[in-house]
Each structure stands twice: as structure tokens, then as C-alpha cells.
Amino acid sequence: MRIALYQCPPLPLEPAANLERLGLRAAEAARRGAALLVTPEMYLSGYNIGLEAVDGLAQPADGAWAEAVAAIAREQGIAIVYGYPERAAQGGLFNSVQLVDATGQRVGNYRKTHLFGELDHGMFSAGGDEYPLLELDGWKLGLLICYDVEFPENVRRLALAGADAVLVPTANMEPFDFVCDVLVRARAFENQCYLAYANYCGAEGEIRYCGLSSVSAPDGSLTAVCGREETLAFADLRRDLLEKSRAAVTYLQDRRAELYRPLV
Ligand SMILES: NCCCCC(N)=O
16 A cells, blocks of 8 residues: 655644645645555644644534545545544543545544643643554554654554554654654564654744654665655555565564563
């Protein structure tokens, strides 16, 4: 399955402009054979926008933004994973991502469980014990958001549940380039899955984003890697490579879970 990552500078507080460029990039990605397009974290609203703006912009998972993204997905014939501020029906604001398939159906929604510093804690509640495992074109997909991927337990949990790939919309900033350069690649290898990391580039207020988006393969290779500029990157997820790697690297089978329990 070919996937596309959209590495872009944020357009904070401009959901209409973000939807417009999403449509353009979705069309380009579909033309170039991608079945799925992944955007950065909080793509529709911008990330470093503060509680007042999040409270004013947040929408339910099935709100107008979801309908607009579904229309783009349906029109261009491509699935989309996008970040947005979610207002839960029972109240509460969450940093969320949603997968919409190429027919415009909402496939699954995930709320960021590991909040980063005052930046996240000042805007959102943490998601609960819900890590959806979604299916698209025969691939089992997990969703995480930026800081989530820096906790090995999160990727391991999805891998043990059967994830072939973990999709990670991100807003990772300087000085955390190491996460882009090393950590996400290690997460893919140690869990024998693909890992797609779609980051911002450019700046948002005092934040300077790293860019360096990538798709890491389970054999440790980089299937796609971006620099620090706006980029639409492509990667082919290969079932033969996944199976060959899993036959050679058997961490998941060799685990001694009974020895790890005190770590939980
Ligand atoms: N790598 C630490 C920064 C994480 C930022 C975020 N958006 O979670």
C-alpha cells in the first residue's frame, strides 16, 4: 500500500485554508498512487494556539470538519488521517486524530493519551484506555500522536494487538530532532511494524518544528524521509518485506512478559 505524508508549516487558526490545501495535496497524492494521506498533529487548527482558541474551534469527531475531510477523501479516492481538536459529546477537549477511508467513511478516532508539558496540558484532557486497531486495504493500522510514540509501551501495545503500521501525526519541535532521526526508526524495528511519522516544518509562535518526517520499515530501513521543507513524501508499505523481517527479528515471540510485570 502506498502512503503519503504531508509535511507542512502550520496555518494556525485557519481551518478553511487547511482544508483547502488538504484537498490539493490529497488530489496530488491520489494521482501519484497513494491510498492514504497522513497530516501532522492538530492539522486543521494549528497546534500552538492556546486553550481559548482550542475551545472556540474544537469540534465533535462527526462534526463539520469530519464531513469536509470525508468529502475530500471521497472526491479524491484516498483515505486521510488528520489531526484536530476534538470536543467530546460528554464534554472535554482532546488532541485527536481520525482516519477517514476513500469512500468518506469515518474508520476510527484516537485521543492523545500522553500529553506533552504545559503546552498540551493547558489545552487538552488526556485520552483514556482506547487504542483503536483499524483496517485499511488489508493493513492493520494503529494511531498515536507525537509524544505518545516516545513511550515504548504505546507502540508495543499496538504491535501486540496486530498492527502492521503505526501512523503518527506529529508536532515535534527543536531540540527534539533525535526523536525524528533515531527513536521512531527504533520503534519500528523493535516492534516489527512500519511507522509513519508526519511532522510540521517551519515555525508556530516561539516553536520551531523539526520537519524530518519519515516512514520507517520493520527491517530498520527508511522507506521515506523528509528534510526541513514543505514536502509530500511517499512510501510503499510492502507485505513481503514485513513478513521477511518478522521471520528474522522475533522480539515479539521471544518476549518474557512474566518478567516485566513489575514495570507496568
Ligand atoms: N519530543 C517532545 C515534544 C513532543 C511534542 C508533542 N506535540 O507531543
